[in-house]
Amino acid sequence: MNAILQILLFLTLVTLASKGAGYLSTRFGQPAVFGEILAGLLLGPSLLNVLGWGVFRATEDGSVPHAELSAVVQVLAEIGVILLMFVAGMETDLNEMRRVGKVASWSALGGVVLPLASGAVAAHLFGYGWGEGFFMGAVLTATSVSISAQTLIELKSLRSKEGSTILGAAVIDDVMGIIVLSLVVAFVGKGTAGHAAGAAAAASGAAGASAGLGWTIAWICLKMALFFVLAWVLGRRFLERVTVSVNRLGVSEPVMAFVVVVAFLYAWAAEYLGGVAAITGSYMAGVLFSQTSFKERIDRGIHPLTYSFFVPVFFINIGLRADVRQITQMAGMTIFILVVAVLGKVIGCGALAWVSGFSYREALRVGVGMISRGEVGLIVAGYGLAHGIIGPEVFSVMVLMVLITTMITPVWLRHVFPRVVEERGAQVYESVARMSGREDGEA
């Protein structure tokens, strides 16, 4: 079977497994996203290891340039999460987010400081040095908001006070987390600061090695600030006008093509120029497009294939890359680090949200929404492994921590968010869907 046929068959399997598991998950009262990640876990090396099956192994036929199946799936998954965060951006209530801006900032700060400190202490208790400890703590700081965003969309709570706080805090967490990582790596990894958040920051790291830590950090902050200000100002000033012009071109889907270009360009610029996560860039693009007069139309255009094709690949891919059998090797430390990771965010984010004026319940929701870690944590851990800062056993612990926090989040979020809103929402959704013959928003 040639590479293309393998990919078609695999994508068929992924979509079926993802939607089937998502459906079962909702039948058990859980968010669909939980089932989708679980399906990936079952298909991955933990159990079935589908990518190792003969039918998906490298091809014997050289007629098509061969792409390793798992690499292609990875690329589609990355496009998936970029589109997912674009949709989350489109659904963001900017006024609500402005109102909760201060709480979100404090919450993000608490969610960076507490995991960093407690992670370092926990590692130290297990006999690791402070260098390794702070590096592990730094890995624990990086929230990955895509799972929470998806769950909140399912729960119809993305635009709520708490939902807005979570999204806002996640963006700020991304910024703070990268500064912390740069600092830690600079101290622990000796002058390679700035590299941690991906190859993008390598240039600044190299510059920093010769010019001193202060300059490195200043340079990282400057790049971030420049990216955010430029991306925002350019978007606010030109997006509406350019979209109107593009819409007049006599080509197919001009507006959607422009949306794809801007979303991908913002994602690229966020990571390559700004040094923050790519999904932060596409999220911003979504927020900016949501303020144009094309919002409805873009939403209708991007939602169907994103949620039927790209996003399932993303969720399945999370499980595909994990091997839970590793947990037996370092069970004690894994569980301990996991508890630290979970409580670090719940208490760190929650307490500061509470101090900033949120009620206990609201603060808890914010804390729970910040639990899940994702790609950034894995990239950082991979960097530490490659540069000898942490060993392979710590790396495995970190991978499991990312996986389990990712799976806890949707279930716990569902538990702490008011069920009534969700169920009423679902009913409204169903009747609207029946009337109009299409579905919207429900995820």
Place this chain on the structure above:
Amino acid sequence: MNAILQILLFLTLVTLASKGAGYLSTRFGQPAVFGEILAGLLLGPSLLNVLGWGVFRATEDGSVPHAELSAVVQVLAEIGVILLMFVAGMETDLNEMRRVGKVASWSALGGVVLPLASGAVAAHLFGYGWGEGFFMGAVLTATSVSISAQTLIELKSLRSKEGSTILGAAVIDDVMGIIVLSLVVAFVGKGTAGHAAGAAAAASGAAGASAGLGWTIAWICLKMALFFVLAWVLGRRFLERVTVSVNRLGVSEPVMAFVVVVAFLYAWAAEYLGGVAAITGSYMAGVLFSQTSFKERIDRGIHPLTYSFFVPVFFINIGLRADVRQITQMAGMTIFILVVAVLGKVIGCGALAWVSGFSYREALRVGVGMISRGEVGLIVAGYGLAHGIIGPEVFSVMVLMVLITTMITPVWLRHVFPRVVEERGAQVYESVARMSGREDGEA
């Protein structure tokens, strides 16, 4: 820059180039698809060679499993043409196609026999043996209808009498072409029959080598027949019912996910089980879904991202893989084979359409719509090269033949199809788009 960032940047470039060139093309009175392929040609090794630029070269960062950029682009392009043919299937007028079925069959036959015979004679005139000659003739038989389908969509003529004939004839051509290829390869390539149309047919080829040519051909025909009958009967009997059930699942985009599954599965089964082209399978899936009550909704869901993201990659990719500078080496033979390739289809398909009752103009339109060759021809030529049936110089000629027929087709189609319909269509489209705030069908 890591692999994902490279891909984001490249896809941004591809989408911009494709839509920009498509727009310019329409300004010069040509179909957008012509400009899109031309843009790919300029970006490819013929001129700019973007895939060779340092910014798109292999990454220095091992944190993301590396996929060769060109392989990822190839996969996205393949998904693009599968979705494109699904959309063409959705837009097919089945009643019209039934009416023109007989003409389409004769037309397809003419378009196989004449290119095969005249290709063999042409090659013989250039000093090649009859074995090589008939192999080259066989390469000339394989019509690739995706370019014509796209152009006809742009010209609002896909559902016309001639449009339906072209689509129908292309499906039949696929079947006939593969039988002819199997026969020729069996005679020329000594017992490797059936392999020509891709690795899929390898099993039947191996079986045939020991059991005789008759059985091989019978087996190939049986597989095709089984695929077509099963795919059609299953689709007609269950598609509506299953879609209704799927629609009730409380997951995101259940219907679109089901559409993706069926389209990919049909594409896979067409090539792997039926031995015909994958796009024939997704085309069938599109035809089948167009007869369900979900047609409108599926069309609205699949069109935006297909035409803003996947299809541009497909068109650009055609040019990216070609190097027109090769034409200088074998200019004489290239031009001669090209004339044979073009006239073989125009006269072969056109004459038999005319004999079957079409007017001269209608027959010409059908003939022109069958000119473009595509992937199947390239795969077959690649097979011949790999197995020593043709040399690298003949392979280059075949690649250029495929490229140039692909670029001639939209321009010539635009010329022979009535302009009035198109222009009125465009006006109607524009006013509808203005009223409803979205675009439809225009490509």
